[in-house]
Amino acid sequence: MTQTDEKLVPHPHLKQFYEGESQREEFVNRIFDDTASKYDPVNSILSLGSGIRYRKQALIRSGLTSGMDVLDVATGTGLVAAAEISIVGPKGSVTGLDRSYNMLIEVGNKLNIPLIQGDANVLPFANNSFHFLTMGYALRHVDDLKGTFKEYFRVLKPGGILLILELMRPTNxxxxxxxxxxxxxxxxxxxxxxxxxxxxxxxxxxYWNTIDKFVGSSTIINTLCETGFEEVTSHQKFNFFTTYIAVKP
Ligand SMILES: C[S@@+](CC[C@H](N)C(=O)[O-])C[C@H]1O[C@@H](n2cnc3c(N)ncnc32)[C@H](O)[C@@H]1O
Missing domain, CATH: 4.10.910 (30s ribosomal protein s13; domain 2)
Structure with a gap:
């Protein structure tokens, strides 16, 4: 394995939650499966203004328009996907993907969209499939940033846009x-x-531990650029809420 083929984890292994790196995936699946039925009410208590309106504004600002085909990775209970459906309209499409089966059950009860159980790192779609790809508050939970971004690049069409919503460790x-x-x-x-x-x-x-130990914005931006994305920008609000936008040339 060469240096550039090595995995890039979003945060070091968190001993108080799982034993070793090999247990990361199982732990993440279990914690989201176990909390899926209460995700929406808990999220509305915790959201600090990052609710559906914030998600919708970020989508519009980053270029999502009517008629686009969108993939929402780590769709959870569909908070980003719901906003997308209202923007792309009947001529577009929204597909949701998540690793947690219980999250998919929750979103399936709310939204009538294609749902796929899968991993951000191994997307079951052909090259150049989507105009737009989103990931809301899940980049901290993936196993490998490089592998994930490579997959995003592969499934986006040329000119396709990637939008990542995340939280950052405040520098202030x-x-x-x-x-x-x-x-x-x-x-x-x-x-x-x-x-x-x-x-x-x-x-x-x-969540707090993953935010506290999360790689910085510059690592995310550099990795997106190394993957081949262009026009990579990030936007911060209150030194905490962050959006990353990138375009596949
Ligand atoms: C905090 S929730 C975010 C849900 C939604 N995007 C939102 O904005 O509310 C994180 C989601 O990421 C999913 N997830 C974590 N790692 C994943 C991976 N490697 N591939 C796909 N989904 C993943 C979890 O199952 C969970 O549903």
Whole structure:
């Protein structure tokens, strides 16, 4: 294996959640399967303004228009996909893909779109299939950033647009402390049975750890460029919410 073929993990292995790198995939699948039925209410408590409206604005800003064929990777309960359906209209299409079976059950109860169980790293689509590809708040959970971006590049049509919505570790110390405290409070609140539960509290704790240890924006931008994407830009809000946009030439 050459240097450039090596995996690029989005964060180092998190010992308090899974034993070793080989357990990462199983842990991520289990935590999302276990919390899928409460994902929407928990997300609306936690969202800090990154709800459906924020997702829709980001989609429009990055160039999603009527008639496009879209792939939403890590679709979860379909919060990004729902916004996409309203933009692409009947002449376009939205396909959802997720590794968690239980998440797909949830989205299937809400949206009438093709749904596929699969991994961002091995997409079951032909080359040049989509005008637009999205990933909302899941890049921190993939096994390999390089492999994932290669797949995104492959399945996008020439001129196709990639939009990634993510959270970043705040570089401003004051914002970092505020966000850290906010997540601590959210772990306590969401762990309360009735609001969330033990699994949901653990999910929020895991979220904070992945944000805290997440590779920086420059690594993401450089990796997108190395993959062959052009016009790679990132946009930050409150030193925390981040969008990455990239175009396949
Ligand atoms: C925080 S949820 C985000 C859901 C949705 N995109 C949103 O904006 O609300 C993360 C999702 O990523 C999925 N996921 C994690 N790793 C994945 C992978 N390698 N391939 C596909 N889906 C993955 C999880 O199963 C989960 O549904």
């Amino acid at each position: 110390k004051m914002i970092y402390r505020i966000v850290q405290l906010y997540f601590r409070l959210m772990v306590a609140l969401i762990s309360i049975p009735g609001i969330g539960g033990k699994n949901e509290g653990r999910l929020i704790k895991y």
